[in-house]
Every structure is written in C-alpha cells, then in structure tokens.
Amino acid sequence: MRDTSLVYPVDSRGRVLLGRKKRGMGFGKWNGFGGKIEKGETMRQCAVRELREECGLIARTQDLELAAELYFQNTEDPEWSHAGIVYLVRIWSGAPAVSDEMEPRWFSPDALPFDRMWQADCQWLPLILKGKKIRGVIHFAEDGDTVTGYEFSEMK
Numbered sequence: 431m432r433d434t435s436l437v438y439p440v441d442s443r444g445r446v447l448l449g450r451k452k453r454g455m456g457f458g459k460w461n462g463f464g465g466k467i468e469k470g471e472t473m474r475q476c477a478v479r480e481l482r483e484e485c486g487l488i489a490r491t492q493d494l495e496l497a498a499e500l501y502f503q504n505t506e507d508p509e510w511s512h513a514g515i516v517y518l519v520r521i522w523s524g525a526p527a528v529s530d531e532m533e534p535r536w537f538s539p540d541a542l543p544f545d546r547m548w549q550a551d552c553q554w555l556p557l558i559l560k561g562k563k564i565r566g567v568i569h570f571a572e573d574g575d576t577v578t579g580y581e582f583s584e585m586k
C-alpha cells in the first residue's frame with residue numbers, strides 16, 4: 431500500500447479531534463485524519479489535503495508537528511504494509527464538519543475510545559499526546575486488524 435499520513439488536531443483545551451471512518455480501510459473505527467500519499471506530493475502536503483477533505487479543517491504544512499513515524503507491517507501480506515506518518519496540529523482555520531469519509535468529534539485525551547480504534551493506538555497515541563516523538567513498527571496478523579507485536583523508540 432502507498433504510505434499514509436495521519437493528523438490529530440489538538441485544541442487549546444487539549445482535546446483531540448478524531449473522526450469515525452464511514453467507509454474503506456478502518457471502517458467504523460475512530461482515527462486521526464489522513465490517507466494515502468499521491469504522486470508529486472510531500473507527506474505534509476498529503477496530510478494537509480486529507481485533513482481538509484475529511485473534516486474541513488485548513489492547516490498549513492509548517493504548522494504540522496511531526497509526532498511519530500510508524501510502520502504498519504503485515505509479513506503475511508507485504509502489499510498491505512505501509513508507513514503512517516503522524517502529525518499533531520494546533521493551528522488551523524475552519525471548523526470540523528462531517529464529510530463523506532469521516533464523522534468528527536472532540537475527545538478528552540483521558541477518554542479516547544480505544545475499544546473502537548485500531549488496536550495498537552492505545553500504545554502510542556497517549557505517548558505523542560504527552561509530547562513524545564516516536565518511531566515504531568506495529569506487526570499485524572494476516573487479517574490486517576489483529577496486532578501481534580510492536581516496538582517503539584523515542585525519536586531525537
């Protein structure tokens with residue numbers, strides 16, 4: 431799969447904007463906003479475009495804060511494996527709006543809906559929301575959903 435961006439808007443109260451995926455990969459799960467990189471784009475341009483398309487927020491590439499470089503690995507299905515480059519953003523214009531892909535909602539960082547998110551999110555999302563920058567690999571079973579292991583390290 432092409433590499434992907436993943437953006438988590440954080441407001442002045444520390445709340446995190448998640449979107450419930452209405453179609454495609456991760457259907458029904460709450461996640462950050464993002465998608466596959468397109469030809470000719472940088473990952474930051476991809477992140478800004480997907481954020482706008484999926485929830486209407488308009489951010490500038492320079493306001494994205496790199497928070498994690500993840501690799502979602504499926505040894506049974508190498509075509510599925512892909513990177514997820516994760517950003518936080520605190521500056522934007524516009525207001526969250528429902529799109530055909532995502533239904534956005536603000537969450538307190540202490541009450542994230544991990545039981546309805548990708549399985550490994552509970553391992554790394556709290557770390558980046560506390561200001562850590564991480565690099566890691568998350569290993570998935572053949573079903574592309576069950577997590578079989580992970581390794582994270584802090585980025586300098």
Ligand SMILES: COc1nc(N)nc2c1ncn2[C@H]1C[C@H](O)[C@@H](COP(=O)(O)OP(=O)(O)OP(=O)(O)O)O1
Nearest residue numbers: 434435436454455461463464465466502514548551
């Ligand atoms: C596998 O583990 C994952 N965990 C998390 N938290 N997020 C993930 C995982 N795998 C992918 N993602 C993210 C990365 C992207 O933000 C989306 C997937 O992108 P999508 O398939 O929706 O890409 P689009 O380009 O928007 O899709 P279309 O081709 O349908 O336009 O999930």
